[in-house]
Amino acid sequence: MRDINISELERKFQEKIDNDVKIEPNDWMPEEYRQTLIRQISQHAHSEIVGMLPEGNWITRAPNLRRKAVLLAKVQDEAGHGLYLYSATETLGADREETIDDLHSGKAKYSSIFNYPTLTWADMGAIGWLVDGAAIMNQVPLCRCSYGPYARAMVRVCKEESFHQRQGFEIMTQLAQGTPEQKAMAQDALNRFWWPALMMFGPSDADSKHTAQSVQWKIKRHTNDELRQQFVEVTVPQAELIGLTVPDKDLKFNEANGHYEFGEIDWTEFWEVVKGNGPCNKDRLDARRKAKENGMWVREAANAFAAKRAARKSA
């Protein structure tokens, strides 16, 4: 009897999804759908928070006041994105402290891209242009995700990411039009960030274990390879426009079908970084753990204040 009821609930749930009706926190949902969302949204939240570190590294060394103000605002935006996303996981019943502890223990994943170092100022341009550019390509379809709170959070996030992408492209444009040394610095940043940016879209469709189910549930609207291809289509002409060269000897425009073809991603490098063996994985987690320890007194003070106020109210 119970099985029949569950399959009826599942049928209605899938019917809603098929009709593009949003699933809201109090609606019935299959446990696997809930777990998939908690996994993806929490990894996304961790990426936003860890993603503050590579750019935070350059706030004190921005070349002028305007650049510094813009970078500071961008890094703060990323913190805001992380907070919306942690809140979205809470609507699914996840505990925020446990979610964050999973990041600090190394159990939870975050985007591979943030495990690469930011060596020069041009890296701020490359991150805005390529990393935020890839993030937008992935996140615009998430505005139509079947889960309401995630989809709505993505609307504002995408608007902000769009500003981030433009400020990065502006930095790259200026450097590419600058002195030969500045242009070389921009080219070097593109060389180092191009392939890791392509890896952000995740494993190839053949190796992606979650895509088929997530597409059926309309959590994902496109496959990893589809989004990666779109990113290449949009970004290669931008590089050409500012006189930079995409570091891929196999890249070519196929006149017959109107699409770019590009070289093979180094999947061994990708999985090594995902497993924790990238150039900065250890530094990134150490920095997050240290931030939690350093903020302990603030949380203790806030809790003590809240307890005192509650006691005063009930007296």
Ligand code: FAQ
């Ligand atoms: N890095 O079966 P799939 C940003 C994992 S936000 C690390 O294809 P799925 C803003 C994946 O989790 C950037 N791990 O998985 C910003 C899974 O592991 P699991 C983050 C990766 O979920 C800009 C396994 O591989 N954006 O940049 C990666 O269907 C500048 C198998 O993969 C999001 O999180 C990777 N690149 O597709 C901030 C967007 N790729 O959980 C600061 C939302 C895959 O089974 C500065 N997420 N894995 O152990 C998504 O769209 C999806 O989760 C994908 C992966 C597309 C990332």
